[in-house]
Amino acid sequence: MxxxxxxxxxxxxxxxxxxxxxxxxxxxxxxxxxxxxxxxxxxxxxxxxxxxxxxxxxxxxxxxxxxxxxxxxxxxxxxxxxxxxxxxxxxxxxxxxxxxxxxxxxxxxxxxxxxxxxxxxxxxxxxxFAFLPQYAKEGVKVAPKNYKDFLAPAFKNKLVLTPPHDDDAVLYVFDHIIKKYGVEFLHELKAQNPAFVRGTAAPAALVGQKGFLGNIVGYPTYPQQPSQSFIPEDEFFITWxxxxxxxxxxxxxxxxxxxxxxxxxxxxxxxxxxxxxxxxxxxxxxxxxxxNYKNTDPLDFIEWMRDRKHIHELRVLFTGIFGEVKGESPLKDPSLFRVYYNTL
Structure with missing residues (x-):
């Protein structure tokens, strides 16, 4: 053409x-x-x-x-x-x-x-854009295939996550997760003792480094990275x-x-x-x-973003379980400035 x-x-x-x-x-x-x-x-x-x-x-x-x-x-x-x-x-x-x-x-x-x-x-x-789950290329014996696999004992104390109530797109993913597994998923996730880091770039970059083995809502990865992203087998993932x-x-x-x-x-x-x-x-x-991917819909996120009342209710829910979002904006936190691929 x-x-x-x-x-x-x-x-x-x-x-x-x-x-x-x-x-x-x-x-x-x-x-x-x-x-x-x-x-x-x-x-x-x-x-x-x-x-x-x-x-x-x-x-x-x-x-x-x-x-x-x-x-x-x-x-x-x-x-x-x-x-x-x-x-x-x-x-x-x-x-x-x-x-x-x-x-x-x-x-x-x-x-x-x-x-x-x-x-x-x-x-x-x-x-x-898309968010995909990630796991470390080294240190993970059984590769996860879905979000619930990150609740396995191998990931306890080794998950690094964006606070879901700090980013609408991340919150959207978790909304789909609790629709499938219920709010109990969040309590089980809390028991995994994840590290919360503001922004989405830093948690994605940290997987495979500093002892972190997984991120439920991460980035599509490149071959040279120490982590591997994947499209969930039978769970919804976000594109927009x-x-x-x-x-x-x-x-x-x-x-x-x-x-x-x-x-x-x-x-x-x-x-x-x-x-x-x-x-x-x-x-x-x-x-x-x-x-061709039946477990994503870029237009669905647009519709979801219009329902600000529902989004507010979700933030209240997540704040009640995980607490208030803490830390500086990732654009203002000096400790995060160099948390990019191949810089740690």
Whole structure:
């Protein structure tokens, strides 16, 4: 299939962005949801290489912190970021209702999977993210196949977890777990005496190091890591499309259109090596098309995120069992700054 129309659009938008930069003193700014400062380094490097001369900064922080600042700034009539990419997908629907988003449909927009983006172009599904359980490559005699396997004696005192009530996506996984096994699962998990570390990046990186053997809600792993992730055999796992949008208050609109068009392009989506938000990108690394997995549904998490009352009730439940979330934000805790793969 030819994607000359997408390439031509990117070239045209790039020219407009360069012209815009000549007349703007503002660096193009993206706020991205995440919990480790290096999580968007690859995207930053790709964008800088593809569009040299465009000044760009990507600031990573927890989506639940970014979105609060967006609402506050919108109320005050100004906005720092030109584009936001967040896990809090319900925010984009609320912002559309408030009439504060700037719609844009790139040439790649029609290829994005149905339900991931706004049909009118107010926001797009930029990435598919997933959390998968992990176990250490050394020290685990029987590899786990499902979440309940982490309740085995071998994992006692050796689990490292994100506090479930500190992250909506992690809480979503545990909501599915207790729907299957009941709240008793949580009490059995507490008896395992897991270590709780804020954020999702640090717990995922710690599996296979420092004596930690498992993480129920971790990251997809790479071959060089000391841990192995897996897709549960018969339990639900989470995937979701991280959404992105520009606003009517966006100052560098030409660059914002370039950035969103690049996110949606076949050129970028086919370079990620994971599931794509596009229907025409072939999966790599032995993955099947996401629709082949009957134990995940990216659109289900979107629906779940809308029910804030249920989410609040779950947080109350988890706080009652595991206590309040403790520690600094993973973006502010110096002890977590170097807790990334191959750095311990």
């Amino acid at each position: 030819s994607y000359q129309n997408e390439t031509a659009e990117l070239d045209s938008l790039y020219a407009s962005a360069k012209e815009e930069q000549k007349h703007s003193k503002k660096t193009f700014l993206v706020w991205a949801g995440g919990d480790a400062p290096n999580q968007q380094d690859a995207l930053y490097a790709q964008f800088k290489k593809r569009f040299p001369g465009i000044d760009i900064e990507i600031i990573v922080d927890l989506s639940k912190y970014h979105d609060i600042k967006v609402y506050e700034q919108l109320n005050n009539g100004y906005l720092e970021p030109d584009v936001v990419m967040l896990q809090t997908m319900n925010d984009f629907e609320d912002w559309k209702k408030l009439g504060v988003l700037e719609p844009f449909k790139s040439q790649g927009f029609p290829h994005i999977r149905k339900g991931y983006s706004d049909p009118e172009g107010h926001f797009i599904g930029g990435f598919i 499309p991280q959404r992105a949008a520009m606003f009517k208050l966006t100052e560098r609109k030409a660059t914002a259109r370039l950035f969103l068009a690049y996110l949606a392009s076949y050129e970028f989506q086919s370079s990620r090596g994971f599931w794509s938000t596009r229907t025409d990108v072939t999966e790599l690394g032995g993955l099947q098309p996401i629709e």
